[in-house]
Each structure stands twice: as structure tokens, then as C-alpha cells.
Amino acid sequence: MRELLKKTNADYILNQMIFSSNMGKKYFQKIKKGLSFKEVEEQIQLTEKFFDLFEKEIIISIKSAISHINDIENTLFHINSKEVLDEIEMFEIKNFLYFSMRVQKKLNKEFNEIYFENPTDIFSILDPQNNELHSFFIYDEYSDKLKNIRNQKKEFQKNNLTENSEYIDIIKKEKEEEFKIKMDLTKKLKNHTTTLLEIFYKIAILDFLIAKSEIIEKYNLIKPILTNKIKLEKIFNPKVLDIHVSNKKRYQKIDFELEDKPTIITGSNMSGKTLSTKTIALIAVLLKLGFYVPAEKAELKYFENIYYLSGDLGANDKGLSSYAGEIKYINKAFIEAKNGNEILIILDEPARTTNPKEGTAIIEALIDELYSKKCSLLITTHYPNIIAENAKKMRVKGLMREKISEINEKNINNFIDYSFIEDEKANIPEEAITIAEILGVDEEFIKTARKFLG
């Protein structure tokens, strides 16, 4: 999954999430491994509920309260196995409760996934002075004996008798009494471990939801509708969108539909095939995390696994040649598909480094073997002459040829239509040389190339 998050640019938006505590971050680390269908449903519902029931005005104060809470999961886990907690652990618990109570005040009771009752009874164990502060020490109020010992101690201090052996005895007695009190407090706290852990996890979820909602709003992500197909309207890649916006360049959002049968997409250079398929993969990956997605409308299917062969696959980390790495990756996807798993396979120009004849054969074979399986298959290619009877064939509209005279190196991006159209013949538009010309490649060179093209 980690590799997928990187390859699809999912990391770009996910890394922008700002958590107020380590708890929310840890919760998200688990989600990042990928969710089951049921968990995805739950996450989407939870997010929707958050937007419905959470007023924006309270978010700042909740974030501030959460930011004071340390990750005390370990402390809470170990309460039961410990005979006695030390002062620092008790402070952690008190501090946690204090700021949880500040969060609690703001919670909507209807939001039962994160709502919890005010833990005042637990808090009062650690607040015998009833002064409602987050700080802690072993208070005199815990026992009369402790109070007496401390008064004696003060007398010695006042009279500068702290080197006296009696004074050392008093300190010893104080420590013994403190230990008894700590044991008693630990016993009392043990009765509440379930509640403490429940509050802890609810705050972790809340922290995560706040961070998530901020990203959703920043990029106008949309709630995906879970169905059994992929039908997307106006999808976009947030990373590329950000770059285009900062460069004041046009960004064309496109529609896409993936049916049961394999789909082949063709298109000339610079037609955005790589970006479009990457964005489709991104959307599938985000769904797998129960996230909202970058589109204006998204009907999506849940896949058990996602395979994405990225178009900008660089040198791979296993030290294999690029072809070897690629074919092994495809094989992994192939075997899982053959076994009947519901997976999504997106291959951006597979076998591109090999010769077109064999490359075409590899693509044909994939489609022939997998069209009847449960998997969804999307392939982009440059290779002409693909027959692939069992595949739906589409292409990127590409260069606006009617406006060719206006196009130059700087504005070319504005004269490419990135949308997909169905094209049963899977024609590869022969635009490479035209584009080279627009990009200002040497005239003689272009002329000769055209001569060879015939």
C-alpha cells in the first residue's frame, strides 16, 4: 500500500494532514494500510456524519485541547499489569482527562462514534482539592497521616535541621505513605481502564477526522458512492492541479467510466494518458482508505487489491531491469486476477520498453486471459495494431487540429483536449512529429522524418 500511495500521488494530499496529537496520527497509520469493504463504508459514513454534526466554529478550540494531550496509550494499557503508577503516569492521566473534558463539552450527543460522557468521577480521583486543574502531585488531602508527616517535615526545614537523622526518617515515612496512596489511587483507576481507553480512541478518531475534513475542504474532495462500477465525473489530480494553479495554467478535469470488460486507452504523446490513469488509480486508492476523492461525482467499486503500473516508473528498487520489474509486477496482478479476486489493474503503457510486436502480444494475452475474470483492467498503450476484441477501446481526443496554426510551444497545453472518447478502431493518432514541430524541433529533421513516414 505504501508504494501505491507514493506512485499515485496520494501521499501528496495525505502528507498535508495536520494532526493535533500523536493519537490521530497513529490511528491514520493503521488506515493507511488499506481497509476492508465494511471499514471503508464506516469511514465514509463517519466523515459524512462529521460534516453534518460538527460546527466549524468549535474546531479550533477542540484542536487546541487535543494538542495538550500526550499519547498515553501505553500507560493506559499497562495500568492493569502494574501494582502502582508513579506520579508522572498519574499526571499523564489527569492531564488527559482534563483536556478530554474540554473536548467533551463541545461534542454532539448524536455523534455516538465519538461522543463520551464527562469522566468527572475519574477526574475527581486525581483532584482531591477539587480545584479542577490539570496539574498533579500527591496531595496532602489524600491522607491525614501524610499531612502530619509533611507538617513535621516543614518544621525541620524551617529550623534548618534538614541534615538531622530524624529528618531523613521523616522523609522515609513520607515516601512510604505516598507509596500507599499511589497504590490506592492505582487500584481506583484500574476500575476505569475501559472508559479511559474508550475516551482515548474516540479522541484519536476525532483528531483524525478533523485533519481529514480539512484536506477534504481544501481540495473540494467528494464523497464517493459505493456501487459495483466506476463512473467518474470531472476528476483531477490535486498535486498537478496545485502546480497548474500556481503557474496560472489551464487544468482540464475529465470524465471516465470503467466497465466490466477491459479498457484500452490510446493517445498521442502529451495527451495526458499518464496523468489521467494516475488520477484514476489515486481515486481507487483513496477509496481504499475510506477517503473522499478528487472528482465532482464519483461512483466507485471497492477492490480487494489495486495494481498500478505507473507510466513514470523509474529504476526500480529491486535492481531488476525495468522490463523485468514490470513484467514481474504484471504477473503478480495476473495471478491474483486469475484466482478470481476482485482487483483493479491499471497498466500505463505496459511492455513499452520491448519491441512493439511482442509488446502487442503481451497486451493481447492479458486481455484475452482476464476479460472473463472478476478483475477490472485498464491499459494505456502506444502500440498500433491491437485487436483486443474483448476490450472496450478509447482514446484521448488530443491535439485540436483545427487550431493548429495558433499552437506553439508555450500554449500547446491549451490546445489539447484531454477527454476520453470511444474509438473502436483504437487508432493511434499520428501526432508525434506534429508535436515535435510545435515544440520547435529542427525543420530539416522534421522534414526528413515525414519523408520516412511516407
Place this chain on the structure above:
Amino acid sequence: MNFIDSLINFETLSVVGLEKNTGKTETMNYIISHLYDNVKLGITSIGVDGETSDIVTKTKKPEITVYENMYFATTEKHFKLKKINAEIFYLSRRETPLGRILIAKSNEKGRILLSGPSTSVWLKDIMKEMNKIDKMKIIVDGALSRVSSSSPSITESVILSTGAALSLSAKNIIDKTVYKIKLMKLEEVNDALFDDLIDLDDGVYSVDEKVKKMPFKTLLSIKNIDIDKYGYNYYITGVLNNNFVKKILTKKHMEKYTIIVKDYTKIFLDKSIFEKFTKLGGKIKVLQKIDLKAVTYNPISPEGFTIESRPIMEKIKKKTGMTIIDVKKDLIL
């Protein structure tokens, strides 16, 4: 105005030692005992083990005396060793090798072991957290004076502790101490120049008329460069070393040259080179000057030698005009 009144006027103060074992802890205890009655005090330390010297010389790790209602920030490990009652207010998320940093308020007088955050940036954070709990004046048990933790960008005031640990020779002690005081008292640049220089990226700059970055990053690569074509006024964001000043010393008319550094902790010059340059009229200035409140003197070396304090203190006082205190005898000159 008596000494304590003049001392009280600070927000953050670090106590730095000119050498190991010059009596930093005694100085801390001395200042705290004189101030705690008059102001709300907080103390902390820089470094995991503020007193590595104690490991070296195997002397006991010194304890600092705190008083009722005083705040202190120390590490978990040292907090757990305390014998006093203290109310915990804050626990850091980050950890030092001795555990997280706690901020607590003492409920009674007693001794504690002081340790603290391991970086100066973190130290600043901890001081901020302390002030969130209560407005207080903070004293930092600093490291050696060369280390950037005692830079004016961390604490605006400083007390320098010196003593017999420096040398067996009284003259040496005086020379080293006076030199350090001179560095701490170097003149600040004017406000306009400060504004021009404070936010510059790391590098070496010529600041004759316009501020111009010189084509080398550090002074290590200066050997083969003719600096004359860059003018006579330089600003160095990093450390100022002997080579650069030696290079200038090969020129004539020292009085034309001014070298600006961030603060005194950036100066790594041998005393002889510093003296030669400044005596010939060369100037060294700082962007930020630290407010040196006083110098303390510890007459006992860790090996047990005692060097009579009064004559030494008098000479230092005469040469620098600084208030100087023998914290053992409570003698203030």
C-alpha cells in the same frame, strides 16, 4: 543600587562556565538564594547532562536548591530522584536520553538534580511552556560559554563563572577571563544595519555600501582569495576563525576593517590574534550583545588547589569594570 537589584532585571539568564568546574552550580545556588524571595523563578538546564565534567572528574553530580513555589524543568529520570514534593504541570512529548522533560512547581525547599532539553531550540520551547504556566524569570544552567546555548538569541542575560579550575597561574586565569568578558562586551551594530543583516542566509557578506554575498560559504576556503576586492566591512553568519583575521593582518591600515558576527559565541579566535587585530584599530562587532550581569569566581579547583580570590577578582574588576563575586565567601567586588 545593590547587586541583587541590578541582577533582578532580566527575563532569561544563563549561567555559563568559562571552563569545566568553575563553579556553575554554586553560582546557580547563589543567585537563586538571593532572588527567590523577590521574584517568581523558574530554572532549567541545557543538555542531557549539564555537568559532564562530573563524569570526567567523578565528583558528585551537583544538586540545585529550590524553594517553595519555584518552578523547575528537568528530565524524568532526575525528577524521579527528587526528595521534595513537587506539582507536575507539563510533560514533553520529545525525549532526551534521560526521558521526557517535566515542568514542576516545588512545594517545599529542597535539592533537585537539574537537566534539560538537548538543543537550544528545544530549550526555547521549554522556556515558553514555563511562561505559559506562570509568568516567571528563568535561569538556565548553561553549558560552556562557547556553546551557542549561551547565545543572546536564547537568553538575553548571562552570568559568567570562572575560577581556579582554569589554570594554576593567576595570570592565566585573569587573562582568559578578561578576554571572554571583552568578547561578551563587544559593541553592537546600529539598528539599521541589524535589520539588514539579521535575516540573511548563511554565508559571508561584504557590507561596505550594499550588502553583498561573497562567493564562498565559510571562512575555511579563504586562503587563496584576495579579500581586498570585497571591501573592508564583513559580516559572517558562521564562526569567525583565526585564518580570516590573519589574512586581514597581512594588510595595512587595520583601522579600516570591521568584522561583524552574530554574537560572541561565534568568535573562535586566539586571544593573541584578537588583541593584535583590535590594538591595530580593527573592529569586531556583534549583531546581538548579551547582557553580562556579573562574573563569579570559584577559588577552588577540582583537584583541591585554592587560589586566593581577592587579588584576582580585583584585577579582573579593574580591567573590565564588571561586578565580580566569590560565591563561596559571598564577597562582592
